[in-house]
Amino acid sequence: MKKSKEKKEKKSEDLKTEENASVEAEVDDSEVDSDDSTEVMAEEIVEEVAEETEEEKLRAKVAELEERILRNSAEFENYKKRTARQYDDMVKFANEKTISEMLEIVDNFDRALSQKNEELELESFKEGIALINSQMHDLLHRYNVKPIESLGKPFDPNLHEAMMQVESDEFEEGCVAFEMSKGYLMGDKVIRHAKVGVAKAKQEETEEK
Structure with missing residues (x-):
């Protein structure tokens, strides 16, 4: 009887020990799960804060760019108006x-x-x-305006305007025989073509039969 009682008590103690071990294991697992959950939550919070900070930076950058665009646009409009006034004055008083x-x-x-x-x-x-x-x-x-020297020069359509052709003993065919009005250059630019008569070959008089 005594041995049987001792066995029962020992078995009961073993069960308690196992239960305590199981509870401790569950507590440990719970603590681990709790730590993991806390870390995940912390990471999520950090990510959200980082996203909000990045979004704020982007919004600030966009606002800065919009302000710069508006300022540049206003400056360009003022520049166009100022240039237009200067051009009008230049044309008016040129x-x-x-x-x-x-x-x-x-x-x-x-x-x-x-x-x-x-x-x-x-x-x-x-x-x-x-x-x-x-x-x-x-x-x-x-x-810097100078006359075009035309008389006796070969006809040049870039400088001369042919008004007629004339027979000439003095000038070769295709050369300017006379000027009706002088041409003028301003620098290298023709501002008025010379109006000229161009020499042509003199026709031989036919002999009377």
Whole structure:
């Protein structure tokens, strides 16, 4: 009886030990699961914060770019308006200096023509006209305008406008025989073609039969 009782007590103790071990294992597993869950939650929170921070940075960058675009657009509009005003002024007053310099020549013409006939001698009148002509050519020279030398030169459609063909003993065929009006260059640019007559071969007179 005594041995049987001891066996039962020992068996009961073994069961308690196993139960305690099982409980401890469950507690340990629960603690591990809890730690893992906490780490996962922490990682998720960190990721959410990082995403929010990145989104805020992107929004700030977009706002900065939008502000810069608006500012550049406004500056460009102001530039266009300013350039348009400058262009209008340039076109409006482009010839102001030239016209101002020509006024002195006009004054000389007026003075020459205002002389009374009895006071005007032909020679002095010619000298006055020659002086005015010289002033005009000096003005053209200051603006780099020069006449095209055409007489006796081969006809060049880039410089000349042929008005007619004429027979000539003096000039070779295809050369400019005379000028109806001079042509002019401003620098290397033709601003007026010379109107010319072009020499052609002289036809031989047929002998009378």
